[in-house]
Amino acid sequence: MTPEDDERVDFEKWFPEIPERLAQELGVTVITEPLQTRHGWCVRGKAATIIRINSNDLPVRRRFTLAHEIAHLAEDDKLEKAAAFDWSVANKGGERAADGLAAELLIPLKWLKAVGLSSPICPKDVKRIAGKANVSLVTTAYRIVSTLNELGLGGIAAVVEFHDDDTVSKKFVSKGTLGSDESVTKLLLRARLRAPDIYRSTPHNGHIVTAGQIETPYSTILFCQRLPAEDALAKTIHEKDALVEDHLFSGDASFKARLSGQFGYFNGRNRSSADPAAAVREFREHYKDKWSPTERKTMASAEATQWLAEKFRLAKFHPKHS
Ligand SMILES: [Zn+2]
Numbered sequence: 001m002t003p004e005d006d007e008r009v010d011f012e013k014w015f016p017e018i019p020e021r022l023a024q025e026l027g028v029t030v031i032t033e034p035l036q037t038r039h040g041w042c043v044r045g046k047a048a049t050i051i052r053i054n055s056n057d058l059p060v061r062r063r064f065t066l067a068h069e070i071a072h073l074a075e076d077d078k079l080e081k082a083a084a085f086d087w088s089v090a091n092k093g094g095e096r097a098a099d100g101l102a103a104e105l106l107i108p109l110k111w112l113k114a115v116g117l118s119s120p121i122c123p124k125d126v127k128r129i130a131g132k133a134n135v136s137l138v139t140t141a142y143r144i145v146s147t148l149n150e151l152g153l154g155g156i157a158a159v160v161e162f163h164d165d166d167t168v169s170k171k172f173v174s175k176g177t178l179g180s181d182e183s184v185t186k187l188l189l190r191a192r193l194r195a196p197d198i199y200r201s202t203p204h205n206g207h208i209v210t211a212g213q214i215e216t217p218y219s220t221i222l223f224c225q226r227l228p229a230e231d232a233l234a235k236t237i238h239e240k241d242a243l244v245e246d247h248l249f250s251g252d253a254s255f256k257a258r259l260s261g262q263f264g265y266f267n268g269r270n271r272s273s274a275d276p277a278a279a280v281r282e283f284r285e286h287y288k289d290k291w292s293p294t295e296r297k298t299m300a301s302a303e304a305t306q307w308l309a310e311k312f313r314l315a316k317f318h319p320k321h322s
Contacts, residue, residue: 011105016134018105019067023051028073030066040065042072049073058217060136067102074101100146106135107143109150117144119153119227120210122198122236126223127214128314137216141223148174155207155227160184162220169219178224187211188222197239200232208232237314244307248298255295262287263308267315276312280305283312 014021023030028042028049035054039061042051051069053062107129117125121144130140141159148157158178161170166188168181178184191199191211198212210232211224225232235243249256266283288296298304 012108012110015108015111016106016132018108019063019070019102022070022105023066026070026073028070032062040069042069044073058136060130060134060139063106063135064102064139067105068098070105071098071101103139103143103146106139107133109147112143112147113151117151117153118234119155119231120198120200120225120234120236121153121157121212121223122238123196123212123214123223124236124238126212137214138218138221141214141221142172144223145172145174153225155225155231157226158222158224160188160222160224162188162222164219166220184222184224187224188213188220191222197242198236203229241307244303248301248304248307255298259299262290263311267312274316276309276316279312280308283308 011018011022022028026049028051030051030053032053032055034056035052038054039057040051040053042049051066051073053065053069055062057065111133112129115129126137126140126144129144130137133140138159138161144151144153145157145159148154156174156176156178158171158173160168160172160178162185163169166185168184171178171181171184187199187201187209188211191213193199195213198210201209201211206229207226208229209224209226211222214221214223245256263283266286267279284299288299291299299308
């Protein structure tokens with residue numbers, strides 16, 4: 001496969017299936033089978049290029065392995081020519097470069113920018129991105145921390161992984177340091193009490209540390225930021241939602257639950273409506289006869305309109321550039 005430069009594949013349109021489609025496009029044979037000690041490996045043969053993936057791993061881990069092995073193959077000139085992508089990071093070689101490129105294939109920076117994250121990041125943000133990109137929570141958290149500057153988030157961010165006994169197993173900080181392991185464990189305990197919201201420390205030299213606990217299938221992780229106090233005190237997505245929902249439903253949990261089901265169903269069915277405001281109108285039109293007069297009135301309010309539009313926007317993550 002030797003396409004000219006202008007015929008290169010725009011891989012981003014395949015999101016979130018970039019690694020799978022790249023493998024296909026490049027004629028790689030992917031074999032998923034039980035492996036004893038490794039997540040996966042690849043061989044470049046004359047007859048075929050084969051990537052083997054451990055079927056004992058969770059699906060998101062298998063996708064990471066696939067992306068990682070494709071990154072190794074990218075050191076090969078042929079692959080570089082095949083897709084419109086900056087392969088230079090892979091050309092450095094080695095495991096870290098492969099992980100870096102894998103992260104870009106799984107969560108392209110351009111897409112992540114278009115998500116429009118703002119500080120402070122809350123566990124709900126990380127979960128939503130992980131879900132949309134079909135990657136693990138850990139990979140997502142690392143991706144946000146390592147692209148902090150490009151995302152215009154400022155401050156310092158870190159992801160910390162813990163052992164079962166809440167001691168620190170791994171720390172990854174965007175720059176500088178995060179403090180002693182003991183202090184980070186204390187941060188985890190405080191964040192746990194605040195879950196699913198984030199914990200905010202008392203200000204110190206005009207800065208506040210925020211921390212959100214995220215439970216993954218393998219371990220507990222903590223997403224931390226050190227931010228100027230005013231940025232840290234801004235409401236997270238989760239806090240904003242909770243405020244508006246309190247106001248809209250004022251304790252009517254049954255309507256809230258019913259509405260949530262209707263939203264999920266409608267959103268899954270109506271992928272065509274690109275404009276959140278149009279989606280809100282269609283949603284209201286579709287369900288108005290299923291709502292009581294009071295519920296209808298609630299849903300016609302300006303707050304509900306804004307709240308729903310934001311839900312549609314976040315659910316679809318319409319990239320601003322498309
Ligand atoms: Zn490797």
